Amino acid sequence: MLISVEQLELHPVSISETYPTGALDYHTSEFRQVGDLKVRGVAELVGGEIRFRGHLETRVAATCSRCLGPVEIPVACDFDLTYRPMETIARNEELELPAGELGVGFYEDPGIEVADVVTEQVNLFMPMQVVCSPDCRGLCPTCGVNRNLEACHCPEAPHESPFASLLERKPE
Ligand SMILES: [Zn+2]
Numbered sequence: 640m641l642i643s644v645e646q647l648e649l650h651p652v653s654i655s656e657t658y659p660t661g662a663l664d665y666h667t668s669e670f671r672q673v674g675d676l677k678v679r680g681v682a683e684l685v686g687g688e689i690r691f692r693g694h695l696e697t698r699v700a701a702t703c704s705r706c707l708g709p710v711e712i713p714v715a716c717d718f719d720l721t722y723r724p725m726e727t728i729a730r731n732e733e734l735e736l737p738a739g740e741l742g743v744g745f746y747e748d749p750g751i752e753v754a755d756v757v758t759e760q761v762n763l764f765m766p767m768q769v770v771c772s773p774d775c776r777g778l779c780p781t782c783g784v785n786r787n788l789e790a791c792h793c794p795e796a797p798h799e800s801p802f803a804s805l806l807e808r809k810p811e
Pocket residue numbers: 703704705706707708770771772775776777
């Protein structure tokens with residue numbers, strides 16, 4: 640769905656869209672959408688800038704970075720974004736965004752595409768490192784078993800347990 644400036648010049652636009660699995664391209668192989676993405680919001684023109692506020696929800700599937708197991712992550716976020724006309728940069732090449740204006744983007748005629756906004760928001764929502772659980776024990780670096788599921792008898796790597804040898808030899 641396109642939010643066009645032409646339309647916004649007349650009145651604010653309410654958005655209520657549902658994107659089924661596979662409808663959106665997230666430009667990443669790190670995760671995929673596994674449930675409908677629902678977005679609701681309102682866009683308005685404020686002094687030549689498009690302000691788009693709303694809320695989105697979906698679920699994504701990713702891979703645990705420690706044990707490589709599947710992880711499903713519920714995504715829910717509010718957004719409040721401002722888009723300036725692209726000509727602003729063209730006219731003033733040295734334009735620098737003041738610090739703290741992270742939510743500011745740019746739009747080109749005819750306006751902004753809701754799909755682009757939501758895929759960017761989901762990408763921003765995702766953690767740098769996905770883990771299935773904060774205490775995931777990962778894979779054994781020696782034999783490769785999933786240490787959440789079974790114990791192996793590989794000797795602990797020295798850097799993992801620097802006091803192992805001390806514990807074994809109790810002083811008399
Ligand atoms: Zn894990």
